[in-house]
Amino acid sequence: MERREFFKTVGAVAAVSAVLPTVSFAKSGNPNKMDYKTAISAVTNGKQPKMSDKVKLKVPEIAENGAVVPVTVIVDSPMTPQNYVKSIHIFSTKNSNARCLDTNLSPANGKAMVATRIKLNGTQEVIAVVELSNGEFLMNKKSIKVTIGGCG
C-alpha cells in the first residue's frame, strides 16, 4: 500500500534529519530570529532558489486548525546517487520563527518526500526550498488562510 510506504519514508527522513542537523544556519547567527528571506538565504548560502513545479507543496487552502497545519512536500527526482534531493526546508512568511522544518535526504530515501505539521500564527505563505545534489536550489510556495471561521 502506497500510503504505508509513504509513512515509512517519512519516518526514515525524520531519522536522518535527527542525526544530521543542517549546518549552514550555524554560521549566520540565530536562525530562529531571522525573517524568512534571511532564513532562506542562510540555507542557500545567498543563492536565489528557482520557482519550480518539480517541487510539489500540498497544503489545505484554509487551515482547519492553525496549530497543526499538515504540509507535504514531494520533489520530482530520480533519487539516484548522481541526481538526488539533498535537503527539503519549509519556511513560513509571517511566523515569528520563520523556520518550520529542515530535513536532509540521501538516495537511500528512494523518494524525495516529507510530511509534517506546522504551526501558523495567521494567514500567510508557506515556502518549500529544496537543495539538489548538483547544488541547485528550487522552491515553491502556497498561501494558507488561517481564520477564526464562521459561516454556513
Added chain:
Amino acid sequence: MEVSRRDFMHIAAIFGLGVASNAFGGGIKQASDIKLEDIYDFKDTGNITLLHMCDMHAHIKPLYWREPSTLISAPNLVGTPGFLCGESFAKFYGLEPSSLDAYFDTYIDFVSLAHKFGKMGGIAHMKSVIDYVKKARGKDKVLLLDSGDTWQGTGVALKSKGEAIVKAQNYLGVDVMVGHWEFTYGKEQVKNLIDKLDGKFISQNIVGDDPFSDEYEELIFEPYTIEERGGAKIGIIGQSFPFTSTANPKEFTQGWSFGLRLDTLQEYVDELRKEKKVDCVVVLSHDGFSVDQEVARRVHGIDFILSGHTHDPAPKPIQINNTVIVIAGSHGKYIGRLDIDAKDGKVRDYEYKLIPIASKLIPADREGERLVEKLYAPYRKELNEVLGKTKGLLYKRDTFFSTFDQLINDAIMDEMGCDISFTPGYRWGTTILPGGNILMDNVYEMCGITYPNVYTFELKGSKIAQLLEDIADNVFNANPLYQQGGDMSRLGGVTYSIAISNPAGKRISNLKVGGKPLDPNKTYVVSSWGGNLQKAGSNLRKNKIRPVYEIVRDYIKKKGVVDVSNEGNVTLLDYSCGCPKKGKKSC
C-alpha cells in the same frame, strides 16, 4: 414548433405573456391560470435523468423564501453566476417581471407575488414532481441526488436529531447524498442516520486525521459510487463541504479532516474514466457555486458538477472547459432536472431545467402530507404556538443585514444588555409576510442548531475590529477558494462602512458602537451565537448562557407585535446598490 433547450425561459415567456395581457385586459392573473404542464414541460433527452436537490435545510413543509436583495462580492466576481440577485439576476437569465420564476428567483415584488403564487417547496409537492419524471422517463433511467444541508434547519429536524428528515429523504427516494450541516449532529449520529438512509452517503474529501485512530489517513466514507441507469454507468464522486471544521464547531467532527482535496478528486475522476469505464462522471458537491467553478478549472474530466451550499437558483447551467455546473437553489424550492445522453464513455447531449416547486400549481402527494403530519405530531404543540405577529416582512439572507437577523439581535441585546451582538451570516432560515403570525416553528427555522447557546463575554475594541476584517475577508475574498460561502455576520449595536475592493484588513471604516466611534483600547460586552467568538473573548458570563431560540421566543412573546426597521446598519462605500451587474459598481 421545436421546443428550445431553454424550456425554463419558455415558461417565463408564457408567464410574461400573461402579465402583458393583464396590462390590456385588466384583472389579476391567477396562479391557477398557469398550467402544471408548463412546469413539467421538458424536452426528453438521452438515456439518463438526474434529479437534483440541494440545501433543503429540513423544510419538509412548504414555506415562503425570499431571495437576497444584496449579494455583494469582490469586484472580479460580482455580477457573475453565484453573485447575482434581483435586477441583475432577472436580466442575466432573462426573467419576465412578475412571472413565477421572478417570484422564485428574486426578491422583486416579493410580498404581492407571494400572495399570488403561494408557498414554495415541501416534500409532498417535491414528490409529485419526482413521481411525474419517473413515470414519464421510466424509473430505470432516473437518479435522485442530494447535495446536502438536508438534515438541519427546522424544529422537527433538531428535535428528532435529523431522523425525521432521513425518513423524508427515504420517502422522496434519495439515491446518493453528501453533507455539511449533517455533521453538526456529531460523528456518531451521522453514522446512525446513514444506517437509516436508504440511499448512499459518499465523500472523497473526508479523511481521518487522528493518528491514534483506525481511521487515520483512511477515507471515512466511500469516495464514489457507480450507478447504472438507462444502460449507462454513471460515476458519482462525493464532495462534502470542504470547510466544515472551520465553519462549524470542530468537536462535532474531531478526528476527521475536510478540505477541497482536488488532487484526490482528480485521481478518482481518472479512476472512474480509465479503470471503471463509466459513461459519465458526476461530482455531487457541497463546495458552493463559485468554488465549483474553480474546481472545474483545476480538475479535468468531470462531465457534470451538481453543486450546493451557496443556495443559488441558477436557471441555466454554466459550462467551464468541458464541465457543466448546475445548482438548485435552497429550502426545497426547486428540483433540478438534468437529462443526459451518455454512451461509450462520452456525454453527447444534455438538457437542464430548474423546476420551481410551486405549491399552488403542483398537487401535493397524499402520502407526503400524511408523513409530514406524522413527523410533526410529537412536537406539534410546541412548534405551532403563535408567539406574536410581525408588522413588516421578516426575511433572512442579504450580505450584511436582514430583518429577521435584526429581530434576533434585538432579542439578544434586550436580554443580555450587551454593547454588541453577533448573529451568524447563515443563508438558511425562513420568511414571514407582513402581518403574519410568528410561530415557534419559525424561530427554529431561523436558529435551530445543535450549538444554540448565546455567549456573553468581553472583547477589546481592537480585537473586534480585527475580527470583523477577518470575517469580511472570508466573505469578500477575490479567490473563491478562500471564501466559505456565507454572508457577513450580522451586528447589533454597531454601524460601519465597508469598501469591498480594499485589500484584506483594510475594508472596514467608521466603526461605531452605540453611536460612538469604536475605542480600540476599551473593553466591550459582546454576545454571540453560532460561531466561536467566545473563544477569543474573556470573562465569559457563565450564568447568562442560554439557547438563542429561547431568547428570541421570549422576546417575541413579550413584544406581541414586532416592528423591525428594514434600514441596514452597514454603509457600502464602493457599490451603489445591492445587486450590481458584472464589472459595474451599480445596477
